[in-house]
Amino acid sequence: MSERLADVGRRIGTVRQLGAVVNAMRGIAGARAQQSRALLPAIRAYAETAGRAIGQARQLTTNPSPSGGVPPGKPGLIVFGAEQGFAGAFAEQVLNAAAGEFAGAHVLLVGGRAASLAGERDLPIAWQTSLPGRAAALADMATAIVEALYDYLADAGPVVVAMVFPVWKASQGVSVVRRTLLPLDTQAFPSGDSRNVPLINLPPALLLESLAQEYVFAQLCEAAAEAFAAENEARMATMAAAKTNIDDKLQALQLEERLTRQDEITAEVVELAAGARSRRRNHDL
Incomplete structure (x- = not known):
């Protein structure tokens, strides 16, 4: 086998190995995205339950929290970014959507890749954590964010807190959502039937505060x-595009291998034919 044909064979083997890696990454991302999607209905039901309870508890308070005005102080900003690479422009897209707010906010950033990009841009970060590799660990991460947020609020007072996070839609790809988290407008929750006042064993103000914390946790x-x-969906899309490119490259290499082998066979036939003619001439002489 010629050196050229051996080189093409090695390249084909390398491309096939790369394709196997891409398929594995795509499969892992798909499983993770599915696990996360499965959690969302329960999380939203939890938030709705907490919201209804806030509305009912509000009937027991004589001085409901005001819904207007903007609290003074440096606002808090929770940004959910990318943890890893291999997701196309996903990491930059999320960070770009919130980058303009970094300078004037107390930023709590989620995602190792997002933190690296923020460092390259000299964007100030007050606190950072990693996005876990398992959907089951998301609640623990949300607990860590709540603790860091309340530590800041203990010093800064009742400031505005917003969160920025990506959402993936199959027909649209990634969109970035900005949602106000605090102050919580308790007046926005329906109070329900005023004739059915719930029985409680906590002071109304403490109950309302506890329910508000549960609602904030559910939102996080x-x-x-x-x-x-969204990150895993973006990675799936990127890996799908990579797989298409790998398949195209593999087809091109396989065609090159066939042509190279054909050229070598042709060259051998020509060489054998030339040798046969040479022997006949020598025999005739």
């Missing part, structure tokens, strides 16, 4: 699940 869990699913 939803944003984390959406971000986790």
